[in-house]
Amino acid sequence: xxxxxxxxxxxxxxxxxxxxxxxxxxxxxxxxxxxxxxxxxxxxxxxxxxxxxxxxxxxxxxxxxxxxxxxxxxxxxxxxxxxxxxxxxxxxxxxxxxxxxxxxxxxxxxxxxxxxxxxxxxxx
Numbered sequence: 345x346x347x348x349x350x351x352x353x354x355x356x357x358x359x360x361x362x363x364x365x366x367x368x369x370x371x372x373x374x375x376x377x378x379x380x381x382x383x384x385x386x387x388x389x390x391x392x393x394x395x396x397x398x399x400x401x402x403x404x405x406x407x408x409x410x411x412x413x414x415x416x417x418x419x420x421x422x423x424x425x426x427x428x429x430x431x432x433x434x435x436x437x438x439x440x441x442x443x444x445x446x447x448x449x450x451x452x453x454x455x456x457x458x459x460x461x462x463x464x465x466x467x468x
Contacts, residue, residue, distance in 0.1 A: 350403055352413055357438045359399055363392045364414055365445050417442050 352360075364371060367388050389407035397404040421442035424435055435443075 349409075353400070354436075354438065356396060356400055356403070356405070357413070357417065358441070359396055360392065360410055360413060361417060361438055361441045361445070363395055365441065365448075367392070368445060368449065418446065421446065 371385055371388050386407060389411045391407075393405045393407040393410045396410065417438060421439045424439050425443060428435065
């Protein structure tokens with residue numbers, strides 16, 4: 345049996361989220377698209393893992409681990425968004441950054457789907 349790796353530190357999580365934000369176009373577009381896109385996405389996750397492992401050599405991470413942890417952080421952020429009582433309530437910096445990325449992703453999707461154009465075409 346393989347020994348368990350230590351939990352992700354806050355610094356590792358922040359770095360992961362910042363790297364995902366920097367590469368969000370290549371990583372966060374359509375999970376079920378062509379093979380070429382899937383391959384480039386895999387390379388992007390491997391590059392992120394390499395950067396995290398370089399910054400924190402004591403606990404090397406793989407691309408698969410980084411991708412999995414990104415989805416965990418997304419789930420935590422969505423849960424925090426639903427359970428947050430007030431906008432002034434304290435949210436940890438990782439969750440705050442993930443929510444920012446999710447908002448950017450939603451805005452990009454709305455723009456690509458033409459939601460902004462539909463509003464402009466409706467008569468007043």
